[in-house]
Amino acid sequence: MLHKTKYNNLTLCFKESRVPYNEILEDFVHLRLPIRKVFRNKDNTKVMLVQHQEQLYILKVFKPNGKKIERVLKSFFRKDYFLSLIQLNDELWSRGMRFQNDVYLLAQRKQGPYTDLYIMLNEYIPGTVLNEFDVIPEVIKQDLVHNMALLHQHKLISGDAHKGNFILSEHGLRIIDLSGKKFTRRRVAEDRLALESRFNIKEIERDFSYYLLKAKFHLRQKIKSGKHVLAKMFAF
Ligand SMILES: Nc1ncnc2c1ncn2[C@@H]1O[C@H](COP(=O)(O)OP(=O)(O)OP(=O)(O)O)[C@@H](O)[C@H]1O
C-alpha cells in the first residue's frame, strides 16, 4: 500500500512499512544521510548508495533537462512514468514478485502537473552487475529470458535492457532501473531485441512487432550507410 503526503515543496509517495522512508528522505534533504558510494554522477542523474540505521539503500536523483516545453505540455495528459513505476512495483511486490528492485519512495518537486525534480529511494541489491562478467554464462542468459518474460507478463517494460541493469544476487537474477512507460507491443519488442543484440540471446519470442522493429532497424542502417557513401563521394 502506498501513502501520499507533502514535505516542504516535495510531493511524496511511499510504501507502507515499519521503516520511515519519509524520514530517510528528510535526512537526505538536510544532508544528514551518509553516502557510501556514488554509482552515477551525470548532469541530470545521480545514483548513490546511502545508509540509514545500518541499512543500505539506492537513492536516485533525476532532473529532466532539455525539451522543457514538450515535457510540460505532455505532463498535462500523460501519466508520470516514475509515479507509474512505484505503483506498478507496489502491485507486483504485493503479488509476491521479487525479480525487480523494490521502489520504496518517490519524491517529486512539482510545478502544476510538471515535475522538475525526482528523488527515488530503492532497495539495494548486493551482488554482481552483469557488466562485470567478461562472458555471461548460458545459465544466466536463461534466467535473463525467464525474468524478462515475467516482467512482460506483468505488464512492465525494462526500456533499457543492458548489462548494467541486471544484478546476479544471492537470491538469483534481479532487474533494476525499470521503465514506468506504458506497456506496448513495440516496447516489448524493443526489450527482446536488446536481449538479442546486447546478450547474443537467440531463444527470444519473435512476434509481428519484433519483425517490424527489426525491419525498421535494418532500413535505418541502410539509409545511414547510403548517406555515408554519398558523403564520401562528394567529399572532394
Ligand atoms: N537497486 C540497486 N542495487 C544495487 N546496485 C544498483 C541499484 N540500482 C543501481 N545500482 C548501481 O548503479 C548503477 C547505475 O544505476 P541505474 O541503472 O539506476 O542508473 P542509470 O543512470 O539509469 O544508468 P543507465 O542509464 O546506464 O541504465 C547500476 O549499474 C548499478 O551498478
Ligand SMILES: [Mg+2]
Ligand atoms: Mg541503468
